[in-house]
Amino acid sequence: MVMTTRLQAAENALASVRVEGLDPGVAEELLDRWACGEISDAQLDEAAQRIGVGEPLAELLAPVRA
Numbered sequence: 316m317v318m319t320t321r322l323q324a325a326e327n328a329l330a331s332v333r334v335e336g337l338d339p340g341v342a343e344e345l346l347d348r349w350a351c352g353e354i355s356d357a358q359l360d361e362a363a364q365r366i367g368v369g370e371p372l373a374e375l376l377a378p379v380r381a
Contacts, residue, residue: 320350321349321350321351321352322350324350325346325347325349325350326350328342328346329342329343329346341366341372342366345359345362345372346359
């Protein structure tokens with residue numbers, strides 16, 4: 316059974332964006348934070364939906380508070 320880690324999944328997603336000739340922009344920071352466990356799957360899904368409709372992501376990209 317092949318298991319993909321979050322880091323591998325994030326790297327694959329960014330590679331796909333680059334292959335398509337697109338700028339990874341904010342996706343790179345989001346995927347880095349998701350891969351490190353700083354944001355949840357639900358937050359990543361929410362961010363993707365917001366990007367799709369042009370809404371800001373300021374609160375998702377704010378520094379993590381201890």
